Amino acid sequence: MNINALYFAVLFLIPYNVTALNILGIFPYHGKSHFIVFKVYLEELAKRGHNVTVISHFPQATPQERYHDISLSGTLKSIENNLPFRKSYITVLQMGLELTTSGKDNCEVLLANKAVQNIVKEKQKFDVMVMEQFNSDCALGIAYKLQVPVVGISSHVLMPWHYNRLGVPSNPSFVSFHFTDGGTRPTLKQKLERFVLDIYFKTIYYYISQRHNQQTLAKYYDDIPPLEDLARDIKFSLLYHNFILTGSRLFPANVIEVGGFHVKEAKPLTGDLLKFVEEAEHGVIYISFGSVVKSSTMPEDKLKAILESMAEMPQRFIWKWEDQTLLMDKNKLYSSTWLPQVDILGHPKILAFLSHAGMGSTTEALYFGVPIVAMPVSGDQPSNAAAIEESGLGIQLQIEDLTKENLIAAFKTVLDSKFRDKVKLLSKAWHDRPMSPMDTAIYWTEYAARYSNLTFRTAAADLPFYEYHNLDVIAICVVLLLSIGYSFKLIIFKLCCSKMKKDKNVSEHVRKSKISKRTKRE
Incomplete structure (x- = not known):
C-alpha cells in the first residue's frame, strides 16, 4: 500500500x-x-x-x-x-510630464x-x-x-x-487616444487634438523618460x-x-x-453596509472615482449638483468619499473612505455606477452587468468613457456638463429596464470566451x-x-506622375513649337511670294 x-x-x-x-x-x-x-x-x-x-x-x-x-x-x-477633480488641457499636459518624470x-x-x-x-x-x-x-x-x-x-x-x-x-480617425475623448468616432477637432498630443507625448517620453533610462542603465552596465x-x-x-x-x-x-x-466573484456584504443595501426599496446607485482621483476635491457647485440629484432620486446611494464629512442623511447615503467595490457591484440591488471610468472599475462593472454613468477625469479615463458609451455599457457625462438636471437624466437613462437588459447581455457576451x-x-x-x-x-x-506609411511608394508615384506630366507638357510644347515654326515658315513663304508677284507686276 x-x-x-x-x-x-x-x-x-x-x-x-x-x-x-x-x-x-x-x-x-x-x-x-x-x-x-x-x-x-x-x-x-x-x-x-x-x-x-x-x-x-x-x-x-x-x-x-x-x-x-x-x-x-x-x-x-x-x-x-x-x-484633483478637474479636467482641462493643462491637466493633460501635466499628466505627460508627471508620467515621464516618474518613469525616470x-x-x-x-x-x-x-x-x-x-x-x-x-x-x-x-x-x-x-x-x-x-x-x-x-x-x-x-x-x-x-x-x-x-x-x-x-x-x-x-x-x-x-x-x-x-x-x-x-x-x-478610428483609434481611441489614451488621454482624450472621441473614441472611435472623433470629430475633426478631436482628430487634431490627437495628432498634436500624440506628438507631444511621444516626444517627451523618448527625450525625457526613455533617454534618461538609457543613461541610468549606462551607469551600471556599459553594453x-x-x-x-x-x-x-x-x-x-x-x-x-x-x-x-x-x-x-x-x-x-x-x-x-x-x-x-483581476475580477473575482463577489463576497456577501456584511454589517451596516449589508443592512443599508438590503433595506433599499428602490435599489442602490454606487459612486466611486477610484483610488487615484480624490472626489473630496470636487468643486462646490459639482458636489451640490450630485447631492441635489441624490435628494430627488428614489434610490439610495453608496459613495467612496475620502474624508469624514457627513454629506447627507445616513438613510439616503452610505459613505466611507474605503469600500469593497467588487462585493458592492456584485449585489443584485446595485442598479447603476457613477464612475471616473478607470479600466479596473469599468471592467468590474461589466463583469457584473452594472450600467455606468462615466465621468472621466484624467489618464485613460476619457478613452474608456468613450468605449463605455460606444459599447452600450453606459453613457458619458463630462465634468463641465455636470448639473443636477443632466445627472438625473443620465441616471434615468441607465436605469431604464431596456438599457439594463442590454448591459446584462453585454456582460454575458463578455464572459463567453473559449478561455x-x-x-x-x-x-x-x-x-x-x-x-x-x-x-x-x-x-x-x-x-x-x-x-510603414508607404511614403516611399507615394513619393515614387508622385515623382512618376510629375515626370509624366512634365514629359507630356514637353511633348505638347515641342509640337506647338513645331507647328508655330511651320506656320511661320508658311507665312513667310506666302509673304515672299506676294512680294515676288508684286515686284513682277511693277
Whole structure:
C-alpha cells in the first residue's frame, strides 16, 4: 500500500517539476491602482506551481508559497487619492510630464536596489520576465543582462509610445487616444487634438523618460542596446482589453487581450453596509472615482449638483468619499473612505455606477452587468468613457456638463429596464470566451518561456516610419506622375513649337511670294 502511494506521489510530482518556471516580475511604477490588477495575475502564477519573484512597491502583507517579494516600498510615495477633480488641457499636459518624470524616478529606484543588483550580478536563472508596459523601459535592460524573454503587461489601453514598437495602427480617425475623448468616432477637432498630443507625448517620453533610462542603465552596465530596439523584442504584450468593451482593434498575433482577469466573484456584504443595501426599496446607485482621483476635491457647485440629484432620486446611494464629512442623511447615503467595490457591484440591488471610468472599475462593472454613468477625469479615463458609451455599457457625462438636471437624466437613462437588459447581455457576451482571461494570460506567459528563441512580432514593428506609411511608394508615384506630366507638357510644347515654326515658315513663304508677284507686276 505504501509503495502504491509513493508511486502515485511520484507521478503527481513529475509534471509539476517539468512545468514549473522561474518567473521574474518587474513592476517599478508606484501606482497602487495598477498593481491591484497585476497582483492577482502574479499570485495565480505562484498558485499554479511557478516560482515568482516580484519587484514592486507593494509587497504581500501575507507571504505566499513560491511568491518572493523584492520590495521597493518607501522609496517613492504611492500614487493614491492625489489627483484633483478637474479636467482641462493643462491637466493633460501635466499628466505627460508627471508620467515621464516618474518613469525616470522608477528606473533610478529600481537599479539602485541592492537585491536587484544582485540578481544581475549573480546572473540568476529565469525562464521568462514579466514587466509592466507603462512609463519606463528600464526593466528591459535587466532582461537583456539576464538574457531572458520578456512578456509585457498593462492595466489599461495602450500608451502612445507603444503602438510603433508593437506594429499596431494608431490612425487618429478610428483609434481611441489614451488621454482624450472621441473614441472611435472623433470629430475633426478631436482628430487634431490627437495628432498634436500624440506628438507631444511621444516626444517627451523618448527625450525625457526613455533617454534618461538609457543613461541610468549606462551607469551600471556599459553594453545595453537602445531600449526602443529591446522593446521590439518583447515576445507578447498582454493588454487589459476586451473587444466587447473597447471594440475590434487591429492587433498583431503577439498582442493578446486579457481584460478581466483581476475580477473575482463577489463576497456577501456584511454589517451596516449589508443592512443599508438590503433595506433599499428602490435599489442602490454606487459612486466611486477610484483610488487615484480624490472626489473630496470636487468643486462646490459639482458636489451640490450630485447631492441635489441624490435628494430627488428614489434610490439610495453608496459613495467612496475620502474624508469624514457627513454629506447627507445616513438613510439616503452610505459613505466611507474605503469600500469593497467588487462585493458592492456584485449585489443584485446595485442598479447603476457613477464612475471616473478607470479600466479596473469599468471592467468590474461589466463583469457584473452594472450600467455606468462615466465621468472621466484624467489618464485613460476619457478613452474608456468613450468605449463605455460606444459599447452600450453606459453613457458619458463630462465634468463641465455636470448639473443636477443632466445627472438625473443620465441616471434615468441607465436605469431604464431596456438599457439594463442590454448591459446584462453585454456582460454575458463578455464572459463567453473559449478561455478565461486569467488562463489566457498565463498560457501566453508560459508559451513565451517554452519558445524563447522564436520571434512573434509583426513585420510592421520593424519598418521605419516612411515605409510603414508607404511614403516611399507615394513619393515614387508622385515623382512618376510629375515626370509624366512634365514629359507630356514637353511633348505638347515641342509640337506647338513645331507647328508655330511651320506656320511661320508658311507665312513667310506666302509673304515672299506676294512680294515676288508684286515686284513682277511693277
